[in-house]
Amino acid sequence: MLNKTHTKYIQTLHHKKFRDENGVFIAEGPKVVLELLDSREFVCLQLFAVEEWLISNAKTLQQYSGTEIFTVKDFELEKISLLTTANNVLAIFKKKEQRRPAQLKEKITLVLDTIQDPGNLGTIIRTADWFGVENIICSPACADMYNPKVVQSTMGSLARVNIFYTNLQEWLQENETIKKYAAALEGKNIKTLKDTREAIIIIGNEGKGISDAVMSTVDEKITIPKTGEAESLNAAVATGIILAAFS
């Protein structure tokens, strides 16, 4: 049973300000919630689910003794859900301290400059996870990794990819030994890249591209060859194509 205090509290967590104040975030749907639980990367504080789901996941849930569990009706879940169709379970997790990547040698690292669309950021995190990217560095102007739409579109990959928000120019300058590639409309054809197992790949905002300050640190511009007419590619699609070329 859901009371008004819960409903109000959960609704406030749709906003960054309240997520920051409370140090928590929301995840929805069986796939995302179970992946976050399984990962042990995030502590689950509260879990609201329909009875059927709680019964079929009873074994998993037994392991999380610190989690307050509430059985809710479908119509109650609808009230607190941000999804078009509420999907069995919504959970509140504790945010974690962000962690500066320790080691970039022989790794592909992704740097995102002002990726503001939450769906795009989430899809990029998921794509990075597919290609084994361990770290994503985000500029402060990127969408919040704990925005419910980001969490949703990561499909659980939030549990596996380390995301670090910082001033990009400074961070890039600190990591001067790793070669830096920038996705651009004009640059070296990605098809000519050969077996590059160590790189920092910078993806910019779709409209504005990569900022001058960040671009000044770049070693090589790279391009996805265009054979048609579209002016640009979606940022998540471009990231996928570039990571596939590097992998």
Next chain:
Amino acid sequence: MLNKTHTKYIQTLHHKKFRDENGVFIAEGPKVVLELLDSREFVCLQLFAVEEWLISNAKTLQQYSGTEIFTVKDFELEKISLLTTANNVLAIFKKKEQRRPAQLKEKITLVLDTIQDPGNLGTIIRTADWFGVENIICSPACADMYNPKVVQSTMGSLARVNIFYTNLQEWLQENETIKKYAAALEGKNIKTLKDTREAIIIIGNEGKGISDAVMSTVDEKITIPKTGEAESLNAAVATGIILAAFS
């Protein structure tokens, strides 16, 4: 000045039923509206824009004598817009008759089986446009190409890519001479594909994959090699990576 009849009419067009009944659809924002106007593929019936935008695009608009033009205030545009932030212009275009692709020889053709998410469908159309794909064949269960979210995420590519809705199994059987590839979790590594300039590429629903009926027509399954942990890729990202491999 916008009257209540306009507001109501435009709001009904957010629903497929009313778009079909009226044979029209909505496009929003300068980029998408201008690309659709420029293409001459779609007839613009009505255009609602803020004064500033109308002045700076007066020359372009002079060419469209059949278009009813309305000057609206920002707050009026907000009322009829589906965007988070209304963006200067909203236009109503006539839908066009769908056209069966005449010629697939020496072309890459995309087939979409139940791509239901409008944002994904729009992004796939945009990506296809980048790679010069002329035709996309959609199953009837795909999102409507005239859904405002699809139109928006195509970023204007709707004007250049021909989209044809039909029964996929029948259509694929009719085109038996072109080699058919299906994106799957297990198949031939896309990196081993060499210079393939003629192909039908089938992309399935993220959750359910490609239906058995469609799969029965396929010549070869292809796979994007995974080095990380994510269970799957977003359908638009997967399409981009596959088209890049073929191009």
